[in-house]
Amino acid sequence: MRLWGGIEAGGTKFVCAVGSGPDNIVASTRFPTTTPAETISQAVAFFAAEATHYQIAAIGIGAFGPADPNPASSTFGYVTTTPKPGWNQVNFAGAVQRELGVPIGFDTDVNVAALGEQRWGVAQGLSTFVYLTIGTGIGGGIIVNNQRLHGLMHPEVGHMRLPHDWVQDPFPGNCPVHGDCWEGLAAGPAIAERWGTPAEMLPPDHPAWALEAHYLALGVVNLILTLAPERVVMGGGVMEQRHLFSLLRYEVQELLNGYLPLPAVTETIDGYIVPPALGSRAGVLGAIALAQEVSGTVGW
Amino acid sequence: MRLWGGIEAGGTKFVCAVGSGPDNIVASTRFPTTTPAETISQAVAFFAAEATHYQIAAIGIGAFGPADPNPASSTFGYVTTTPKPGWNQVNFAGAVQRELGVPIGFDTDVNVAALGEQRWGVAQGLSTFVYLTIGTGIGGGIIVNNQRLHGLMHPEVGHMRLPHDWVQDPFPGNCPVHGDCWEGLAAGPAIAERWGTPAEMLPPDHPAWALEAHYLALGVVNLILTLAPERVVMGGGVMEQRHLFSLLRYEVQELLNGYLPLPAVTETIDGYIVPPALGSRAGVLGAIALAQEVSGTVGW
Numbered sequence: 001m002r003l004w005g006g007i008e009a010g011g012t013k014f015v016c017a018v019g020s021g022p023d024n025i026v027a028s029t030r031f032p033t034t035t036p037a038e039t040i041s042q043a044v045a046f047f048a049a050e051a052t053h054y055q056i057a058a059i060g061i062g063a064f065g066p067a068d069p070n071p072a073s074s075t076f077g078y079v080t081t082t083p084k085p086g087w088n089q090v091n092f093a094g095a096v097q098r099e100l101g102v103p104i105g106f107d108t109d110v111n112v113a114a115l116g117e118q119r120w121g122v123a124q125g126l127s128t129f130v131y132l133t134i135g136t137g138i139g140g141g142i143i144v145n146n147q148r149l150h151g152l153m154h155p156e157v158g159h160m161r162l163p164h165d166w167v168q169d170p171f172p173g174n175c176p177v178h179g180d181c182w183e184g185l186a187a188g189p190a191i192a193e194r195w196g197t198p199a200e201m202l203p204p205d206h207p208a209w210a211l212e213a214h215y216l217a218l219g220v221v222n223l224i225l226t227l228a229p230e231r232v233v234m235g236g237g238v239m240e241q242r243h244l245f246s247l248l249r250y251e252v253q254e255l256l257n258g259y260l261p262l263p264a265v266t267e268t269i270d271g272y273i274v275p276p277a278l279g280s281r282a283g284v285l286g287a288i289a290l291a292q293e294v295s296g297t298v299g300w
Numbered sequence: 301m302r303l304w305g306g307i308e309a310g311g312t313k314f315v316c317a318v319g320s321g322p323d324n325i326v327a328s329t330r331f332p333t334t335t336p337a338e339t340i341s342q343a344v345a346f347f348a349a350e351a352t353h354y355q356i357a358a359i360g361i362g363a364f365g366p367a368d369p370n371p372a373s374s375t376f377g378y379v380t381t382t383p384k385p386g387w388n389q390v391n392f393a394g395a396v397q398r399e400l401g402v403p404i405g406f407d408t409d410v411n412v413a414a415l416g417e418q419r420w421g422v423a424q425g426l427s428t429f430v431y432l433t434i435g436t437g438i439g440g441g442i443i444v445n446n447q448r449l450h451g452l453m454h455p456e457v458g459h460m461r462l463p464h465d466w467v468q469d470p471f472p473g474n475c476p477v478h479g480d481c482w483e484g485l486a487a488g489p490a491i492a493e494r495w496g497t498p499a500e501m502l503p504p505d506h507p508a509w510a511l512e513a514h515y516l517a518l519g520v521v522n523l524i525l526t527l528a529p530e531r532v533v534m535g536g537g538v539m540e541q542r543h544l545f546s547l548l549r550y551e552v553q554e555l556l557n558g559y560l561p562l563p564a565v566t567e568t569i570d571g572y573i574v575p576p577a578l579g580s581r582a583g584v585l586g587a588i589a590l591a592q593e594v595s596g597t598v599g600w
Contacts, residue, residue, distance in 0.1 A: 222522055225457055228453045261366060262452055
């Protein structure tokens with residue numbers, strides 16, 4: 001049986017799977033992200049063992065960043081300037097390719113998750129959309145005209161600058177580089193630090209959520225104005241608080257103030273800003289979708 | 301001789317030209333934008349007269365917006381929900397096509413100017429970049445992976461929300477829809493209203509320019525973080541103040557604070573944030589480039 005491998009390479013854990021789509025995963029594993037040597041070896045060992053049962057046509061990798069997703073670059077497939085100990089300038093895709101001898105697809109974790117949602121989730125049939133993850137940081141995968149956006153590197157939307165009313169919210173932000181950028185104000189750790197309580201412990205009627213919806217809406221509005229996405233998919237730990245979606249949608253409409261003549265925004269926003277259909281599996285399934293793209297086969 | 305027509309359809313004036321590129325414009329004209337009937341007729345009459353001398357293979361239009369640049373849409377080629385009297389829901393491209401019987405390319409003025417800079421200006425060889433115009437408003441044309449970005453409509457980057465320090469700058473912004481969005485704080489009319497003097501009358505050492513560079517940098521930084529453009533081209537009346545570029549580049553570096561490992565930003569920013577090479581001709585030349593694209597011929 002011809003299948004594909006996917007690696008969701010996060011900063012804290014790796015998820016690896018073999019299969020052809022959401023309904024056909026024949027094997028999977030997860031383990032903590034430690035040193036590159038140890039972690040990449042564990043991934044390789046998993047796929048090598050599975051390869052005795054299945055033909056693995058290609059492997060897709062969705063990696064934490066900064067990373068180099070440009071196939072024309074000499075450092076394609078590297079995790080590049082990450083502060084994560086040991087991972088600086090590591091040839092991740094090259095190591096996997098050398099050990100397993102199959103074609104490797106490589107992109108950022110968020111671009112790969114976007115691809116998963118486009119193949120099997122809420123972005124099916126869309127050609128221009130955004131996939132955001134709001135968790136320990138804020139990241140965005142962007143697909144424009146059916147192609148993943150890389151540009152000079154890859155998007156880093158979590159570091160956008162947004163209005164911050166210091167009277168309403170004296171919390172200075174906790175991004176070590178920028179202070180009160182989007183992620184410094186609105187990622188999970190910012191919520192926890194501002195209120196002295198982990199985000200998941202704050203009740204739905206806590207004022208934390210109206211403020212959070214406000215900050216999320218500011219960033220989403222800027223992305224809508226820049227990319228005119230056909231849909232905005234929002235996942236990650238913070239968005240598990242599903243009550244956030246209605247607050248956020250309302251704030252987006254308020255901020256845009258009717259400026260964009262888009263019924264998707266002004267009338268049917270419930271279907272415009274949505275959670276991912278694949279949930280926490282978007283990453284590893286997207287990696288399988290990327291592997292299918294790389295091997296020239298779409299597995300459905 | 302086989303040539304192409306271009307229309308730069310601005311909110312205040314139209315520029316029309318016939319030619320094949322910057323070094324070969326055989327005829328051009330400009331006239332104020334009045335009613336759609338009158339203005340479109342003037343453009344049609346110009347091309348009809350030129351068509352007695354030259355074969356015009358196609359006409360490209362770069363239009364003020366909001367407009368519909370999506371060829372698959374039933375309102376493709378329309379100026380849509382503009383507040384400009386008489387122009388609401390006008391089938392601009394259709395009218396020109398009907399009268400002249402040639403293929404018509406249609407996009408926003410800024411996407412078309414971006415195309416011009418890509419064909420003949422400072423964006424040659426780039427596949428992902430931004431063209432901004434800072435004038436009576438702020439607009440952005442975006443090309444990603446060599447394709448113009450439209451999404452659900454087209455970018456409207458001028459309405460992004462940015463940090464606004466009300467103590468440092470009590471001016472509330474003058475966008476009629478959003479108040480202190482990017483264009484409400486930093487377009488030409490905002491400068492004039494804040495300081496009580498037209499922007500072009502303010503001397504280079506006036507504090508207006510440091511504040512302007514700060515606001516421009518905030519928006520540019522958000523675009524860099526979202527699109528990872530290979531270059532940022534900045535034209536329009538306000539950018540005629542060339543001293544703004546060095547202030548702005550410095551502010552961009554300060555705001556990014558070394559976060560992006562991009563030598564283009566950290567080391568060679570003088571070549572990264574640049575004025576357009578085609579200057580005020582970017583629009584009409586881009587329209588000719590679009591016409592060439594539409595007629596399946598690149599005229600160089």
